[in-house]
Amino acid sequence: MKKLKFILSGGGTGGHIYPAIAIANELKSRFPDAEFLFVGAKDKMEMQKVPQAGYKIIGLWIAGLQRRLTFDNTLFPIKLLSSLLKSRTIISDFKPDVVIGTGGFASGPLLQVAAIAGIPTVIQEQNSFPGITNKLLSKRANKICVAYENLERFFPKGKMILTGNPIRQDLIDIKSKRAEALKYFNLDANKKTLLVLGGSLGARRINQLIAKEILAFSAQNVQVIWQCGKLYFEEYKHFSDNENIQVLSFIDRMDLVYAAADIVISRAGASSVSELCVVGKPVIFIPSPNVSEDHQTKNALAIVEKNGALMIKENELDTQFNIVFNNLLSNENLQKELSENIKKLAKVNATKDIVDEIVKLISK
Known part of the structure; x- marks a missing residue:
C-alpha cells in the first residue's frame, strides 16, 4: 500500500486545534508511515500548539471578517486571494489523499482548493450552530462529521454523520x-x-x-x-x-x-x-x-x-x-x-468514528 498523506486544518482557538490533533494522532496510530501536514493561520496559536504535538504546520495569511468596519476588513480580499493561491501550491506540492478541516479561518481556502482539485474533503463541525465557513464548504465536502443532532437545515443530510467531537483519550x-x-x-x-x-x-x-x-x-x-x-x-x-x-x-x-x-x-x-x-x-x-x-x-x-x-x-x-x-x-x-x-451525552468514541469515515474515503 502506498504511503498515505493527510492535510489537517483547524485553528484560531484550542477548540479547533485540539480536535485536529486528536484526529491526526488516531490516523497516525492506524497508519504509522503516513505523512501529515497542518495548515493554519499565521500568528494564531496553532503555529505553536501543532509543532508542540509533533506535527509540521504551514501558515496562511488569513483572518476572519470583523463585525465592525476596520482596516483589517479592507485587507480581507487580498488575504483571501493570497491564501487561495498558497493553498493551491500546498495541495499540488504535498498531494494529500484526504484533507480534513476542523474549523477556523485557514480551513476555508484550503478545503475549497482541495475540493476543486477533486481531493476528498472531510469537515468536522464541533458546534450545534455551524459557522459560515463550514456552511459554505459543506456544499463540496464529501463527509461532514457533526457533534449535534438536527443540523439538516445547515448541511446536506446525506453527507452528515453524527460522531461527536474528538476528545483527549x-x-x-x-x-x-x-x-x-x-x-x-x-x-x-x-x-x-x-x-x-x-x-x-x-x-x-x-x-x-x-x-x-x-x-x-x-x-x-x-x-x-x-x-x-x-x-x-x-x-x-x-x-x-x-x-x-x-x-x-x-x-x-x-x-x-x-x-x-x-x-x-x-x-x-x-x-x-x-x-x-x-x-x-x-x-x-x-x-x-x-x-x-x-x-x-x-x-x-x-x-x-x-x-x-x-x-x-x-x-x-x-x-x-x-x-x-x-x-x-x-x-x-x-x-x-x-x-x-x-x-x-458523552460520545467517547468520536475520534475513532471520525477516522473510520476518513478511512472509508481512502479505500474507495
Missing part, C-alpha cells in the same frame, strides 16, 4: 486518577474543589466574577483551581497567595484537573462541552456572548435542556451567580443528577 477514565490528582495539585481531600475554566486565552468576565467571589469561596471551605488564561495571569496571580487558591495561566494535565474537580465553571466552547460530557462533573456554563452566531449559548443549551448542566448568561451573573452556585454547592443530589445526565 486520557479523559476517558479519570475516576481512577483522583488520588494522583489531589497529590499533583496539592489539594485537601476533605474540601470541595472548584475548577474554573475560561478557555486558552482567558475570559475577562469570568475572571472578574471569580476575583469578586474568591474570598467567599474560601470562607465556604472551597479550594479553587482557576485557569485565568495567559492574557490575565499577571493581573490575577497574586490570589495564589491564599493557600486555597491556585491561579494558572494554562493547565497541562487536564485529565488530573478534571479528576480533582467537584464542580466546574466553564465557557461553553464545543470542545470544552464535549470533554465535560465525558468527564461527568457538575457544571455551570457561562457562555461567551462574543462568539459568532452565539455558538456557546447554543452549545450549553443543548446540555441544559437535557438537565445535564446549569447555565448563567454573562449579563445575569451579578444577580444569579450566588444563588445558582450556592444551591449547587449545598445540594449533593443536584450534583449527582447533573453528573449522571451530562455523562449520558
Whole structure:
C-alpha cells in the first residue's frame, strides 16, 4: 500500500486545534508511515500548539471578517486571494489523499482548493450552530462529521454523520486518577474543589466574577483551581497567595484537573462541552456572548435542556451567580443528577468514528 498523506486544518482557538490533533494522532496510530501536514493561520496559536504535538504546520495569511468596519476588513480580499493561491501550491506540492478541516479561518481556502482539485474533503463541525465557513464548504465536502443532532437545515443530510467531537483519550477514565490528582495539585481531600475554566486565552468576565467571589469561596471551605488564561495571569496571580487558591495561566494535565474537580465553571466552547460530557462533573456554563452566531449559548443549551448542566448568561451573573452556585454547592443530589445526565451525552468514541469515515474515503 502506498504511503498515505493527510492535510489537517483547524485553528484560531484550542477548540479547533485540539480536535485536529486528536484526529491526526488516531490516523497516525492506524497508519504509522503516513505523512501529515497542518495548515493554519499565521500568528494564531496553532503555529505553536501543532509543532508542540509533533506535527509540521504551514501558515496562511488569513483572518476572519470583523463585525465592525476596520482596516483589517479592507485587507480581507487580498488575504483571501493570497491564501487561495498558497493553498493551491500546498495541495499540488504535498498531494494529500484526504484533507480534513476542523474549523477556523485557514480551513476555508484550503478545503475549497482541495475540493476543486477533486481531493476528498472531510469537515468536522464541533458546534450545534455551524459557522459560515463550514456552511459554505459543506456544499463540496464529501463527509461532514457533526457533534449535534438536527443540523439538516445547515448541511446536506446525506453527507452528515453524527460522531461527536474528538476528545483527549486520557479523559476517558479519570475516576481512577483522583488520588494522583489531589497529590499533583496539592489539594485537601476533605474540601470541595472548584475548577474554573475560561478557555486558552482567558475570559475577562469570568475572571472578574471569580476575583469578586474568591474570598467567599474560601470562607465556604472551597479550594479553587482557576485557569485565568495567559492574557490575565499577571493581573490575577497574586490570589495564589491564599493557600486555597491556585491561579494558572494554562493547565497541562487536564485529565488530573478534571479528576480533582467537584464542580466546574466553564465557557461553553464545543470542545470544552464535549470533554465535560465525558468527564461527568457538575457544571455551570457561562457562555461567551462574543462568539459568532452565539455558538456557546447554543452549545450549553443543548446540555441544559437535557438537565445535564446549569447555565448563567454573562449579563445575569451579578444577580444569579450566588444563588445558582450556592444551591449547587449545598445540594449533593443536584450534583449527582447533573453528573449522571451530562455523562449520558458523552460520545467517547468520536475520534475513532471520525477516522473510520476518513478511512472509508481512502479505500474507495
